Amino acid sequence: MPRKRPETRRSKIAKILIEEYQPQNAQDIQEALKDLLGDTMEELLKAELDEHLDYEYGEKPLSLNTRNGSSKKTVRSSYGNIDLNIPRDREATFEPQSLKKYEKDISKIENQIISMYGKGMTTRDISSHIKDIYGFGISETMVSKITNKILPTIEEWQNRPLEKIYPMVFLRHTLSRKRKQHSSKKSSIHCPRLQLRRF
Structure with a gap:
């Protein structure tokens, strides 16, 4: 009797993508991964802006520097071009760390973002992935805020109903x-x- 190969995180992510998007070809799979990457990158950037302004969306601002909408930016990934909405502040002092102002390529962090969606990851695992994305110059409170911002999206992804x-x-x-x-x-x-x- 052949031994059954253990299921890896990558295979779990692949099953979830197939179930959710029902791709018919390789192009459909790339589009699904682009959606996943784009949404997660935007949530990371929003969490960074919350940390920069020192208040969350919907709360009363503590200073004159407030949110000022967003600007469109197209970045390259190994799955193709992704259109992002980059949040802005009124005084233009916001310098994102996950995606620098003039950076156009996110292929270095896309694998870390995709692996966060694997089933069974704890909050600690997700926090360590975020530290890897940002490097060592990030505070624990910022890691916590970013984790809290993207955790609902990850949990929603993991708890979708599956077909029989x-x-x-x-x-x-x-x-x-x-x-x-x-x-x-x-x-x-x-x-x-x-x-x-x-x-």
Whole structure:
């Protein structure tokens, strides 16, 4: 009897993405990951602005420097371009740390963001991921505020209702040698199979 391979966080995330977005091709999967990354990056930036202004959205401002809407920014990731709404303050003193003002590439932190959505992560695990994203120059209170800001999104993602049956496509290939005159060449034979699985 073959041994069953243990399920990793990556495979859990993949199952959740398939269930939620029901992708039909690779482009659909990229769009789902772009949505996930974009929403999380915006929440990180909002939490940073809360820390900078020293009050949360909906509370009374403590100083004259208040929120001033947002500006659009397009960043690159390994999944393609993502449009973000970057929050602003009136005095233009807000300098985001997770996405610097003139930074256009977020591919270095996207894997950490995606891994936060894996099932079973504790608040401590999420906090350590946030520390990895920001580096060492971040206070514990800021880590706590950012974690509290994105935790509801992560919990909502993890607690979605799941379907009872999922169609799965298994692709398998066999290598064989083909002889042609005086040489041989390896070729691959692909064998797709569709199966319904109950969870």
